[in-house]
Amino acid sequence: MDKIPFVDLKAQYLTIKESIDNAITDTIENTSFIGGKPVKKFEADFASLYGVKHCVSCANGTDAIYIALKMLGIGNGDEVITTACSWISTSETITQAGAKPVFVDIEPDFFTIDPARIEEKITDKTKAIIPVHLYGQVAQIEAIKAIAEKYNLFLIEDCAQSHFSAYDGRRAGTFGNASTFSFYPGKNLGAYGDAGCILTNDDNLAEKMRMYANHGALVKHQHKMEGINSRLDGLQAAILSAKLPYILEWTEKRRQVAKWYDEILADIEEVTIPKVRENSLHSFHLYVIRAQGRNALMQHLAQNGIETAIHYPSPLPFLEAYQQYQYSKQELPVSAAYQTEILSLPVYPELTMEQVQYIGEQVKSFYR
Ligand SMILES: *Cc1c(COP(=O)(O)O)cnc(C)c1O
Secondary structure (H helix, E strand, O other), X not given: OOOEOOOOHHHHHHHOHHHHHHHHHHHHHOOOOEOHHHHHHHHHHHHHHHOOOEEEEEOOHHHHHHHHHHHOOOOOOOEEEEEOOOOOHHHHHHHHOOOEEEEEOEOOOOOOEOHXXXXXXXXXOEEEEEOEOHHHOOOOHHHHHHHHHHOOOEEEEEOOOOOOOEEOOEEOOOOOOEEEEEOOOOOOOOOXXXXXXXXXXXXXXXXXXXXXXXXXEOOOOOEOOOOOEOOOEHHHHHHHHHHHHXXXXXXXXXXXXXXXXXXXXXXXXXXXXXXXXXXXXXXXXXXXEEEOOHHHHHHHHHHOOEOOEOOOOOOHXXXXXXXXXXXXXXXXXXXXHHOOOEEEEXXXXXXXXXXXXXXXXXXXXXXX
């Protein structure tokens, strides 16, 4: 068996080479480098796929969160509640906006923020909640939304890992005041560089975010405020549009790969396979198992040509960056326990059943 990389972006490119190459050539020939038709087209297509009124594109998924926070008016003295387990973008943007991130433990089994632990963290400074649909699993969004409504808090969904996940027949990213997406190359819908967007049904918020991402101006030289430079470029937009016709099929294939893993790994006592929330669709950005002897298993797989990864080696509050808040393991018991057990196995639409079987057998052989 050839080596199995953790991600294989080339394999996907080869399946749609012609349409990608055409999209790039057209954009260059039309010199639509910044703004222009490709960006407008992608925004319209993505919004319509989600059935949402506005898609505001921006430079990356980190900026998307920052722009949403700023334009919802969150800043100095405010607190924003988020999950202990995510990529640092979710919390660093809270700090960048001037507010303080307040971390909540994850639910056992699902790796997403535990709604039962949110209310105890709400103070009169709390302004928003940012749940993350981590790995592609939808957070317990109805319960979180109910809390946000009860306390009059904004709800921003971090959808960087959950393109086309759904709960109760409704797409993740359509529940909150705004939802943020990353199109980093390795994400389920990936550009060939950095890219991101924010979805919202709020006309006023959409206009403000669009303005802020473009130096505070909707019309050239008419700066209604100061903003930032966070634009989606034409090449990335054209590449994303070329990929959109395939995204639902690719997402299905990820679910298929996950099913193959589930079947092969189900009877290994030392391994816990990912549980999918009832009444939901997981998009399997990552297939994360909990494994006894995780580090040794990872090494065993590497020796057998299988690349794996850990998302993430440390919960956010335990990073040096958040030392000042002094979170203890007792305070975040689930996150603390999982950090030594989680292992991400390769998952992408192009992965074959034979490859998944091989990976499954290598996991089995480690424990035998
Ligand atoms: C990737 C990611 C981001 C940030 O996206 P970039 O496009 O890399 O800035 C934010 N949140 C989560 C959960 C992510 O996985």
